[in-house]
Amino acid sequence: MPGKNLSRDEAQQRASILTVDSYQVRLDVTSAPDPAAATFRSTTTIAFRCAEPGAATFLDLLAPAVRAVTLNGRSLDPATAYDGARVHVDGLAAENTLTVEADCAYSRTGEGLHRFTDPADGETYLYTHYEPADARRVFATFEQPDLKAPFDFTVTAPAAWDVRSNAPHRTVTEDGAARTWEFEPTRPISTYLTAVVAGPYHVVRDHYSRALADGTVLDIPLAALCRRSLAPYFDADEILGVTKLGLDFFHEKFDYPYPFGKYDQAFVPEYNIGAMENPGCVTFREEFVFRSKVTDAAYEARANVVLHEMAHMWFGDLVTMRWWDDLWLKESFADFMGSYGLVGAGTRYRAAWVTFANQRKAWAYRQDQFPTTHPITADIRDLEDAKLNFDGITYAKGASVLKQLVAYAGADAFFEGARRYFQRHAFGNTELADLLDILEETSGRDLKSWAAAWLQTAGVNTLTPQLTVDAEGRITELAVLQDGDVQRPHRIAVGLYDRDADGALVRTERFELDVTGARTVVTGAAGHARPALVLLNDDDLTYCKIRFDEESLETLRTGLGDIKDDLARALAWSAVWNLTRDALMPARDYVALVLRFAGQEANIGVLQSLHAQAKGAVDLYADPAWRGEGGRLLADSALRELRSAAPGSDHQLAWARFLAQTANGSEHLGLVRGLLAGTARIDGLEVDQELRWALWLTLAAAGQAGEEELAGEFAADNTASGRRQYTQCLAARPTPEAKAAAWSAVIDSEELPNALVEANIAGFGVPAHRDLTALYAAPYFKLLERVWAERTIEIAMRIVGGFFPQAQVDEATLAEADAWLSGHPDAAPALRRLVLERRDDLARALRAQACDRG
Numbered sequence: 121m122p123g124k125n126l127s128r129d130e131a132q133q134r135a136s137i138l139t140v141d142s143y144q145v146r147l148d149v150t151s152a153p154d155p156a157a158a159t160f161r162s163t164t165t166i167a168f169r170c171a172e173p174g175a176a177t178f179l180d181l182l183a184p185a186v187r188a189v190t191l192n193g194r195s196l197d198p199a200t201a202y203d204g205a206r207v208h209v210d211g212l213a214a215e216n217t218l219t220v221e222a223d224c225a226y227s228r229t230g231e232g233l234h235r236f237t238d239p240a241d242g243e244t245y246l247y248t249h250y251e252p253a254d255a256r257r258v259f260a261t262f263e264q265p266d267l268k269a270p271f272d273f274t275v276t277a278p279a280a281w282d283v284r285s286n287a288p289h290r291t292v293t294e295d296g297a298a299r300t301w302e303f304e305p306t307r308p309i310s311t312y313l314t315a316v317v318a319g320p321y322h323v324v325r326d327h328y329s330r331a332l333a334d335g336t337v338l339d340i341p342l343a344a345l346c347r348r349s350l351a352p353y354f355d356a357d358e359i360l361g362v363t364k365l366g367l368d369f370f371h372e373k374f375d376y377p378y379p380f381g382k383y384d385q386a387f388v389p390e391y392n393i394g395a396m397e398n399p400g401c402v403t404f405r406e407e408f409v410f411r412s413k414v415t416d417a418a419y420e421a422r423a424n425v426v427l428h429e430m431a432h433m434w435f436g437d438l439v440t441m442r443w444w445d446d447l448w449l450k451e452s453f454a455d456f457m458g459s460y461g462l463v464g465a466g467t468r469y470r471a472a473w474v475t476f477a478n479q480r481k482a483w484a485y486r487q488d489q490f491p492t493t494h495p496i497t498a499d500i501r502d503l504e505d506a507k508l509n510f511d512g513i514t515y516a517k518g519a520s521v522l523k524q525l526v527a528y529a530g531a532d533a534f535f536e537g538a539r540r541y542f543q544r545h546a547f548g549n550t551e552l553a554d555l556l557d558i559l560e561e562t563s564g565r566d567l568k569s570w571a572a573a574w575l576q577t578a579g580v581n582t583l584t585p586q587l588t589v590d591a592e593g594r595i596t597e598l599a600v601l602q603d604g605d606v607q608r609p610h611r612i613a614v615g616l617y618d619r620d621a622d623g624a625l626v627r628t629e630r631f632e633l634d635v636t637g638a639r640t641v642v643t644g645a646a647g648h649a650r651p652a653l654v655l656l657n658d659d660d661l662t663y664c665k666i667r668f669d670e671e672s673l674e675t676l677r678t679g680l681g682d683i684k685d686d687l688a689r690a691l692a693w694s695a696v697w698n699l700t701r702d703a704l705m706p707a708r709d710y711v712a713l714v715l716r717f718a719g720q721e722a723n724i725g726v727l728q729s730l731h732a733q734a735k736g737a738v739d740l741y742a743d744p745a746w747r748g749e750g751g752r753l754l755a756d757s758a759l760r761e762l763r764s765a766a767p768g769s770d771h772q773l774a775w776a777r778f779l780a781q782t783a784n785g786s787e788h789l790g791l792v793r794g795l796l797a798g799t800a801r802i803d804g805l806e807v808d809q810e811l812r813w814a815l816w817l818t819l820a821a822a823g824q825a826g827e828e829e830l831a832g833e834f835a836a837d838n839t840a841s842g843r844r845q846y847t848q849c850l851a852a853r854p855t856p857e858a859k860a861a862a863w864s865a866v867i868d869s870e871e872l873p874n875a876l877v878e879a880n881i882a883g884f885g886v887p888a889h890r891d892l893t894a895l896y897a898a899p900y901f902k903l904l905e906r907v908w909a910e911r912t913i914e915i916a917m918r919i920v921g922g923f924f925p926q927a928q929v930d931e932a933t934l935a936e937a938d939a940w941l942s943g944h945p946d947a948a949p950a951l952r953r954l955v956l957e958r959r960d961d962l963a964r965a966l967r968a969q970a971c972d973r974g
């Protein structure tokens with residue numbers, strides 16, 4: 121479609137001549153409950169100035185039909201003005217009024233105005249999601265972040281509905297079966313941040329107030345929303361509790377009163393991402409409303425997201441990046457603030473930095489070692505680039521580097537910088553230099569070279585200890601070696617660990633230093649007795665991979681689980697996983713560590729990531745000849761730990777879920793069936809609905825769940841979640857017919873909603889079914905360009921990433937991927953990026969398997 125992929129150059133050109141004064145957007149969604157109605161009426165009136173009268177420009181709009189275009193009272197013919205992606209207007213005056221009337225489409229992909237009908241009660245729900253550029257699916261826009269304006273929304277909806285937008289509503293007028301909601305104008309915001317949530321949502325209201333320094337009182341009405349059928353499970357008090365702690369904390373740290381009036385948090389169905397920071401109207405994936413028991417790691421993750429989105433009200437919404445190159449200016453900060461806030465705001469999630477070190481950083485390390493990695497400040501040529509950059513670099517590496525900046529420049533300088541940044545750039549747009557200038561003022565340090573090393577180059581450094589010891593066993597020198605194409609200044613701590621009287625590994629010495637260049641001596645270490653363990657990057661101040669000296673590695677093999685401190689232990693787990701991924705530790709050795717020590721892992725989030733990694737190690741990184749034995753060992757340990765875990769504990773649930781993921785022999789599968797039938801019991805383990813589906817998935821993948829049984833479970837749980845999991849179970853059956861049906865459901869129809877696309881892909885790709893799915897490698901590569909051209913980018917990304925033959929860890933599949941890449945040099949860069957990353961995963965798995973074979 122012409123002009124769908126807006127380029128940075130076009131956006132710059134448009135911003136150079138236009139200033140937008142206001143948008144008025146009228147939407148009529150009264151047709152939404154009628155499944156036969158595909159579209160809704162959208163009328164947009166934009167007031168804007170043009171610095172070059174007589175010039176031409178365009179609006180972005182993705183709509184099935186444009187009914188009318190009027191510029192300054194002059195009607196334009198939609199047939200010529202609208203090309204399917206843009207509305208072209210010329211002969212601009214110095215001051216312009218432009219009205220576009222269109223029929224826009226209800227979305228099933230989570231992009232634009234998504235429509236969902238609840239199978240539980242037939243109710244229809246709508247919400248919008250736009251980032252980076254889908255407001256144009258709902259109204260005519262100048263779709264770029266730096267053309268901010270106040271928005272005035274009016275929404276006509278079924279009378280029984282609640283309707284929310286960024287601003288509070290001004291009036292509601294009833295007209296028969298419909299009600300019209302007029303909202304207050306917003307403050308100046310970017311198009312991608314506007315929002316509408318509409319439907320018979322369940323609403324929990326609350327209130328936050330705070331005395332400000334100037335003697336006034338800031339009042340913020342709070343609301344938390346979810347679908348009615350989820351209301352029995354909605355723990356809004358917990359969510360609103362974290363919300364209030366966060367509002368206290370960010371007001372103290374940022375010293376800029378929350379600028380968007382009220383604060384709604386809506387948990388919405390079939391959401392593509394975790395959450396979105398629409399000012400005053402945040403949307404979250406509704407899987408954060410827990411229908412069944414989850415571990416505390418899930419509550420922590422949700423609270424982290426609540427604070428992440430709240431931080432965006434300042435970083436991103438009040439001050440916004442000029443273009444997507446500087447997406448990190450909001451995402452890295454919000455990601456950092458999520459963990460920082462969990463600890464600093466006084467929530468009960470005290471282990472947030474352990475989670476960050478162990479899980480969030482794993483995402484960054486993985487992404488940063490792809491051939492497609494990029495600097496934190498990226499080069500984003502167009503919207504397809506932008507869409508792919510919501511990645512482990514922009515979020516997790518960026519947040520890690522901010523954590524390092526706080527260690528390097530100090531927390532006071534960092535937050536004073538934030539305060540000046542908001543004061544100086546409120547309601548404006550910024551670039552890297554705007555932030556650096558301020559941080560240099562507040563820190564008194566030259567941050568240009570720091571930024572060049574950390575923000576403007578790609579890749580992760582590896583730090584390795586180099587230890588020399590004298591005849592008495594005393595350290596004569598401890599040095600830190602830094603590898604990598606780019607060497608960076610790292611503020612790090614180095615910990616020396618030894619056994620205490622109880623046998624626990626505890627820190628006996630800590631040195632803090634700046635590592636610069638290829639080799640840095642740790643001052644103060646000489647003269648100490650050689651410790652059992654040298655831990656670089658102790659306290660996780662910097663962003664790097666760490667290695668160990670031989671003796672320390674031996675200590676980990678025999679005593680990793682004995683490290684007393686949760687963060688230090690999490691760092692050790694992370695390091696041995698990196699060794700495994702880098703083909704420096706055989707997969708079976710990593711699995712042996714998990715088998716030996718996971719049972720004593722206290723941190724529930726770390727335990728759950730060990731489960732996922734151990735399963736991945738067996739499926740992808742182990743010698744195929746050992747895979748069967750590795751799988752049995754995991755399942756045996758899951759069963760053993762499940763039986764010995766404290767009844768009703770999070771650990772018990774985590775091990776039950778791990779058993780569901782690994783069960784293979786008749787003993788394990790028999791227990792799974794028994795738990796489902798109620799003939800087997802584990803004391804304290806409640807086999808609730810979500811766990812039931814996890815167990816059914818095990819049986820389905822093992823070929824031991826019939827279609828009727830699965831349909832029976834779905835009939836008993838005819839909900840959105842039930843439908844997703846039923847779909848996944850059907851696709852997970854080990855038959856050619858099941859795989860063909862899942863493939864076809866995704867590829868041959870554009871009607872399938874995003875949630876079921878994902879469920880089919882997940883079920884299709886059971887690693888153990890690699891013989892069945894091998895047949896799809898060739899069709900996959902043939903389909904790529906068509907999928908990219910025909911599907912929305914969200915769905916195309918899922919198909920390209922999800923159907924890649926990643927379980928086919930062999931040279932032939934690698935060659936197929938290479939052949940496609942070399943044969944399609946001109947394919948869309950974003951498509952090539954996705955394939956390159958999956959190809960790199962495959963090559964990594966081959967190296968790891970070679971290492972495991974020995």
Ligand SMILES: [Zn+2]
Nearest residue numbers: 428432451454
């Ligand atoms: Zn974010």
